[in-house]
Amino acid sequence: MPELPEVETIRRDLETKLLGHRVLGAQVLWEREVGYPDAPTFAAEIAGRDILALERRAKYLIVHLSEDASLLVHLKMTGQLLYVPRDTPPHQHARAVFALDGDRELRFVDIRKFGRLYLVPTGRLAEFAKVANLGPEPLAASFTVAALRALLASRRGHMKPLLLNQEFLAGMGNIYADEALFRAGLHPLRSAESLKPRDIARLHEAIVAVLEESISHRGSSINNYRDPAGQKGYHHVHLRVFNRADEPCLLCGTPISKIRVGGRGTHFCPRCQRLPRVAASRSHPVTRGLTRS
DNA sequence: AGTAGGACCTGGTGGC
């Protein structure tokens, strides 16, 4: 599941390989993965453009091209962008192939067909709905404790779904939401309005730390994530709660709990991430038992 | 504004 650290790793890798090169042509193998414009137009329009820059916004990879066009890629759960020699045998799950100068190809491989490609005018990128409604970047210098406090001031509801909301904060997914809450000592069902200044400061530190640590390990490969060379990241061995249900907490030894929150598998330590009694009875009457487990 | 549930998809897994 590519989240911010995985997409950032891909961006950095591809930047060293793609800058200054040209897209000779594109072949769309599964038309529904092209979100805009229609697939034939997409393929025709991208041909002949030079690659000027690579940017990441939330979980989107943005490839800036010449003549006022940008390619937006969302990998969703199983998407991969593979940079390979042209004579590499075809991938079974390739959904689009971009021919590049220099006998290379960029292949968009996506087992589950959830990923999306968009080709939009660079000048109108900011108003493109997918980008326009995104919240702040957690690794930007402007994302301070005060900024997080301001974001939280107008929010209610549980912390886990809030961290997954891309309009609240851009780039967190299921893995790093669980990891950040663990690191901050906050229960996933903790209500946003119940956070004290001390909690917000810890959460801020936790969000930045888990994302930066993961980037330094080239992301987490729980299932399908691969970098442009087809290699796994190695941060998943450093995860403290995600995918560790029933295993001992690394801090206190208590078995990690797994519950469903907002329809998502959610991992936490019932001892290190206690739900305050008041918040428990007010926001979620059944959760008091969960803190014991 | 929030919550829930369905839709989109396929591969892997566990039960029988």
Place this chain on the structure above:
DNA sequence: TGCCACCAGGTCCTAC
């Protein structure tokens, strides 16, 4: 061994 139900999750959509 084979079959099948079910699960995984990012985002969008609808309904409440």
